[in-house]
Amino acid sequence: MASSPYITAEGYAELNQELTARWARRRDVVKALSAAAAEGDRSENAEYIYRKKELREIDRRIRYLQKRLPDLKVVDQAPDNKDHIFFAAWVTVETEEGDEKEYRIVGPDEIDASKGYISIDSPLARKLLGKTIGDEVVIEVAGQKKVYFVLAIRY
The missing domain is CATH 1.10.287.180 (Transcription elongation factor, GreA/GreB, N-terminal domain)
Structure with missing residues (x-):
């Protein structure tokens, strides 16, 4: 791909x-x-x-x-609808275990785990796109299901 x-x-x-x-x-x-x-x-x-x-x-x-x-x-402008997750959004999610993590959805040339930057092509980012606060996202990683809850979105 x-x-x-x-x-x-x-x-x-x-x-x-x-x-x-x-x-x-x-x-x-x-x-x-x-x-x-x-x-x-x-x-x-x-x-x-x-x-x-x-x-x-x-x-x-x-x-x-x-x-x-x-x-x-x-992409240098925030979307008109800031209630949904799009490219360049900072997204705070909570795992099933209660851990909070903040990610920024960026291009594949910008990935930086230390900054929380994840590629728009990653499984988590693809599932997060279009979601809003309160939504649940389920991804499968290495045969295990991981559940995330969207807590906050900012641009």
Whole structure:
């Protein structure tokens, strides 16, 4: 399944900053690579081998970002109906055990568990979309049913 093209304005700005930073880092790596190449035998030159690998990784990420950024659809406005859960919503849910958790539904390029950001493509986010406060959501994870109750929604 292809990932959703949606992204928040903050997420888009972060990806653009990452692309700029990768280009800057690439310039530094190319300089270091040239210096390492000038040292002679490349087959036993650890610095040269390391820099070549680092350059490949940087180039791979730059190619990905250059291909992905134009395809993204920035969602920078809250929906008209803020009583329902849509993309970019902060959602507070309660588990059956009584634990409260807050998640923000974001694009797949913005996932960050430490911030509570979950992908719109995740099973929980897909079930939450369109729900409102008081609704119950049931998902199956690793063969077990998990029940969540929507407590709050904010944008």
